[in-house]
Amino acid sequence: MSVTVPDIAALRIGVLCGGFSPERPGSLASGEHAAKALVEAGLTAELIDPAHVPLSALPGRSDVALLALHGLGGEDGKIQGALDTLGIPYTGSGVMASAIGMHKPTFKAMLARERIDTPNWTVIDPLLSTAATLSVVRHSLGYPVFVKPSSGGGSLAAGIAHDETQLMQMIEAAQADYAEYMVEEYVRGIPCTVGLIEIDGRLTTLPVHDVETPREFYDYEAKHDPTQRTEHCPSILPAPVTETMQYLARRIFRMIGAHGVLRVDFLAGAGGRVTCLEVNTLPGLSERGNLATMARAASIPYPALVQHLVKSAYTKPPYLP
Numbered sequence: 001m002s003v004t005v006p007d008i009a010a011l012r013i014g015v016l017c018g019g020f021s022p023e024r025p026g027s028l029a030s031g032e033h034a035a036k037a038l039v040e041a042g043l044t045a046e047l048i049d050p051a052h053v054p055l056s057a058l059p060g061r062s063d064v065a066l067l068a069l070h071g072l073g074g075e076d077g078k079i080q081g082a083l084d085t086l087g088i089p090y091t092g093s094g095v096m097a098s099a100i101g102m103h104k105p106t107f108k109a110m111l112a113r114e115r116i117d118t119p120n121w122t123v124i125d126p127l128l129s130t131a132a133t134l135s136v137v138r139h140s141l142g143y144p145v146f147v148k149p150s151s152g153g154g155s156l157a158a159g160i161a162h163d164e165t166q167l168m169q170m171i172e173a174a175q176a177d178y179a180e181y182m183v184e185e186y187v188r189g190i191p192c193t194v195g196l197i198e199i200d201g202r203l204t205t206l207p208v209h210d211v212e213t214p215r216e217f218y219d220y221e222a223k224h225d226p227t228q229r230t231e232h233c234p235s236i237l238p239a240p241v242t243e244t245m246q247y248l249a250r251r252i253f254r255m256i257g258a259h260g261v262l263r264v265d266f267l268a269g270a271g272g273r274v275t276c277l278e279v280n281t282l283p284g285l286s287e288r289g290n291l292a293t294m295a296r297a298a299s300i301p302y303p304a305l306v307q308h309l310v311k312s313a314y315t316k317p318p319y320l321p
Contacts, residue, residue, distance in 0.1 A: 005314045013038055013310060014062030014088075016079070018049035021071030022152070030285035031068035037287070037303045038066075038310075050074075055082050064313050065090040066306070068285045071152055075282045076102035089313040093281045094320035097257045101281040102151050105182055107256070114255060116248060117275040119185035119267075123150060130171050133183075134164050141185050143167075146217070150180040160186060160216055187275055189267035191218040192235060192242075194249035195283060195294040196262045197305065198312040205250060206294035207234035208242040210268070233297045237268055244274045252279060259320060260312035263291060285309075 015038070017031025018024055031047050038045035046061065050069070058065065065088055069079060077099035083090045093101070100107050104121075111118040122136055137145060147170045148158035157179075161167035167183070174181035191213075195206040211218055212230040221228055235242050249264040256279065263283035267275050283291040287302050295305040 005311050008064075008307060008310050009043060011044065011063040011310075012061065013043060013045040013064055013066055014048045014058060015045055015066045015068055016048050016050060016074075017068040018051050019069050019071070019074045020051055021069075021073055022157075023071035023074075024051075026284055026286070027068055027070040027074065030070070030289070033287045033302075034066060034068055034285045034306045037306045041303050041307065043307075050079070055079075055086065058083075058088055059086055062088060064088065064310060066310055066313075067092050067282050069282060070284065072102070075280070076151065089316075091309045091313045092260050093256075093258045093262070094316065096321040097259065098281050100256045101258070101262075101279045104148075104150050104278055107279060110255060111252075111276055114251070116251065117273065119146070119187050119275055119277070121182050121184040124171055124174055124181045124183060126175055130168055133171055134168060137167060137183050138164070141183065144186040146184040146186045147171075147174070147181060148184065149174075150182050152179075187267050187269050187273075189269035189273070189275070190237065192237070192245060192266045192268055193290050193294075194245050194264045194266070195291045196249055196253050196258075196264075197291075197295070197300075197308055198260050198315060199300075199308050200311075201315055203250070203253065204298070205246045206291075207297040208237070208245050209233040209290050209294050209297075210235040210237055231293065233293050238272075241268050241272060241274060248274065248276060252276065257321065259316055261291070261309055 015031045015035040017027045035045045035047050065083055067090055075098055077095040080098050081095045105123050108118045108121055120141055124133055144160050144162045147161055161170055190210050192208055192210045194208050197204055210232050213228055215228055245266050252264050253262050263280040265277045292302050
């Protein structure tokens, strides 16, 4: 079935960014960069912050939504479901793939079912005592372990526990936060990411991006301080490793039912191990971010990248769960 993509020059593009999540600052930067590129290309774009503008106002001011939201409320399917109800086309995946991508334990369970390598994990069960959780980790994972929210990104509220004392402190902090956390096998390796974008109805796999950092892991500071990281795109890792990541990224795109754009994060471990950490159904859109960097390495300028994303809002199947 052919899909008609309208002339985006005639569209009012609402760039949704900000929102209520802890990742709001990065989302605002994504939205500002994307909107600026669209306006400079002669298109009509408006920044819209759902924290200040009710979604019910969108039908009167936007024909299509470019989603530059990050984290809870933006990537987890809630905005997607609201836009579906309002009948406004939007970029990125639908409700189901967005929810799967946001909830890491669900995503990792799908990886395990498909026999795609992912670090072993367990979810911190609030009904279990701290002692019981420590026992589970001691016998199933060992130390060190990686602790992070089950839903969220940007390495916020994440860290490494080297022993039971550190893990106990993290568990108690997590339980006080009333959020779901998970404990994961700590894999020492090089952080890598693979972007996929739809161009003229065809999925394009971008070059692998890898990062070296002197820090214990690729944490929030390393992601926001250029002096704490060295980036390579295309990656300098051996071709068999990067080709495996690109192959797996395409499999994962289909596995979760993604659409339009996806970024898949991996670790390149010892002995050629490639293990998948998580997916991002709405990758950051800042001009210096990972997605834009990978696109430039594929000879796709930033303004073209943003316009491809807008067009992909119109190529979804008639029904996308």
